[in-house]
Amino acid sequence: MTATKVFLLPDLGEGLTEAELVNWLVAVGDEIRVDQPIAEVETAKSVVEVPSPYAGTVAGLHGEPGQTLDVGKPLISVTPSIEPVETGTPLVEPVETESAETTTPLVELVETEPVETKESAAAETYRAEEKAGSGNVLIGYGTPGGTSTFRRTRPSRASAVSTSSTRSTPSVETEGAGAKLTTSADDALLLRTRVPGKLGAVISPLVRRMAKEHGVDLGHMQGSGESGLIMRRDVEAAITKTPVKPAQGPLVEPVETKAFETGHPQAVESKYTIDARTGLGITKRTPVRGVRKAVAANMTRSRSEIPEATVWVAVDATALVELRADLKKTEVHNTPGLLAFIARFVTAGLKKYPALNTRFVSTEDTSGGESQEIMEFDGVNLGFAAQTDRGLVVPSIRNADKLSAKQLDTEIKRLTAIARDGKATPTDLGSGTFTLNNYGVFGVDGSAAIINYPEVAILGVGRIVDKPWVVGGELAVRKATELTLTFDHRVCDGGTAAGFLRYVADAIESPTSLLADL
Known part of the structure; x- marks a missing residue:
């Protein structure tokens, strides 16, 4: 008899206290291995896969897709294939259990001689993994190390009559919590099981979300992809045929x-x-959760805590547009985008005006009072706003000040892709020191942006359009844009902010001379 282990939802990083269960990657009865992904969960930062610290058979799934789970609550129950045995553990272990009729000690017999079979080899592998720990550790949770001890707790013996409508209720041990969790037969019937070609054939979280929002039942859908994989086009086709039920x-x-x-x-x-x-x-009523909940909390905190100010300037971007057009004639596939060039100018400007690449920190001193300081950084992690199906996120390019325009362009494309797929990590989304926001892609000229807390500044770039401009005393049509800088007035004054903004504007207007000096 082997005690079922319960894996609690771990802390997924940065003190997040909850996560939305997007999809189960396993089903009740599946055999799983250590570090195998068992579920996809969506935090306030991203969609991540949660690996299992145990190997064995899935005994229970504690939650349904779309449900919000708290950190530290049961996620999955696993019955180990073979229970690890410590050196020196008695071969016979009496454990008293309570019964409605009598109290009888249970004994567990453990074979002392290994049997050379596939099962024993698997058991040895499992013992090695369990003793060493998987190494695939999430923040706030790790699999057991080599010095861990394994305590057997025998489930209570239940006396029940077997009928077609009655099942015994197993008692399982919650590892590391010292608590018991009981799953009834009725609860077990509610657990989602995977049917080949049905729910198990949905891979993309975006497809599942689309189906959920439009009331499409994936359980009765045959996908058009390879091996019956349900694709986005399948859900879209079902949406056109299935009327959406009103609230x-x-x-x-x-x-x-x-x-x-x-x-x-x-x-x-x-x-x-x-x-x-x-x-x-x-x-309609839409719960505020996931990315939208995080954005709401972050923006509220920014506006309530940061005394912000905004400066802006109109810029003639004709020279930059022409420079890129000339480069594109010779390097069709490797020409950086305009945003990459502007990002390069921003990192150079932050080196010249480092006050905008800082953090304002308030802490409690030894006397109980408040202590404030401005924290400076050795380098620039440049964040940029990216619109995704999950909402607006800000992935950041680490050590962006050390990259060329081409390298910045590569990172912008890479991070945008993983952000839109929901695969960006908390580190990707939470390590920025300054944000660049290209809201010109939405067809607007300017915006009084909200600072991405806890940063101290954000630079916005409007659309580039033809405008009348005075050049050499004569009126001409030029490619013009508008730069808007919102900054924390606690870390610098208007002169510093204006100096940085003018530096970036001059670089856009005369990109060749600046790039030659970088």
């Missing part, structure tokens, strides 16, 4: 309204719940 709510009594043309009252019936303040029907 459920009690029907309200008919309301008499006056027709403007006839003046006669008309009875209008609403199928939605009525909002008491506006008198309008509520068509």
Whole structure:
């Protein structure tokens, strides 16, 4: 008899206390190995795969896709294939269990002579993994090390009559928590199992989210991809055929309204719940969670704690646009984008004006009072805003000040791709020291941006459009854009902010001379 182990949802980084279960990668009854991904969860930062610290058979899944789980709560129950045995452990271990009728000691017999079979080889492998630890450690949770001890706890003996509608209730041990978790037969029926060609054939979290939002049942869908894989096009096709159910709510009594043309009252019936303040029907309620919840909290904290100020300047970007066009004629596939060039100018400007690449820190001193300091960094981790299906995220290019425009362009493309796939790590999304926001891609000229807390500044770039411009005393049509810098007034004054902004603007207007000096 082997005690079932319960794996608790670990701390996924940066003090996050909860995560949304996106998808199970295993099902009840599956055989899994140490470090095998068992679930995809979405935190406030990204979608990550959670590996199992145990090898064995999946006994239970504690949660359904779409459910928000708290860190430290049960995630999955695993029954080890072979229980690790310590040197010196007694071969017979009496453990008293309570029964409704009598109290009888249980004994466990352990073979002392190994049997040369595939099963014994697997057991030895499992023992080695369990003693050494998997090494695939998430923040706040690690698999057992070599000095760990393994305590056997025998499940209680239950006396029950076997019928077609009744099952025994197993008792399982929660590793490291000292608590017991009981899963009833009714709960077990609620656990999602994977059916080949059905739910198990969905890989993309975006496809699952799309199906969930439009009420598409993936369990009865045959995918058009390889081996029945359900693709985005399959869900889109189902959406066009499946009407979306409106939000459920009690029907309200008919309301008499006056027709403007006839003046006669008309009875209008609403199928939605009525909002008491506006008198309008509520068509949808969207929980604030995941990335949107993190963005809301971060922006609120930024506006409430940072005394921000904004400066802006109009820039003639004609020379930069022409420089890129000339480079593209000779290097069709390796020409950096305009954002990469601007990123290069920004990192050079932050070296000249390092106050904008700092952090304002408030701590409690030894006397109980508040101590404040400005923290400077050896290098620039340049964040850039990227719009994804999960919302706006800010991946950062580490040590961006040491990269060329081509290297910056490569990193921008790489990080944008993983951010849109939901695979960016907390380090990718939370290590920036300054943010560059290209909101010109949305067709706008300017924005009073909110600083990405805990940074102290953000530079916005508007769209580049043809505008009338005075050149050499004459009116001409030039490629113009607008730069907007929002900064924390606690770390510097307007002169520093204006100096940095003017430096970047001059670099855009005369890119050749600046790039020659970099």
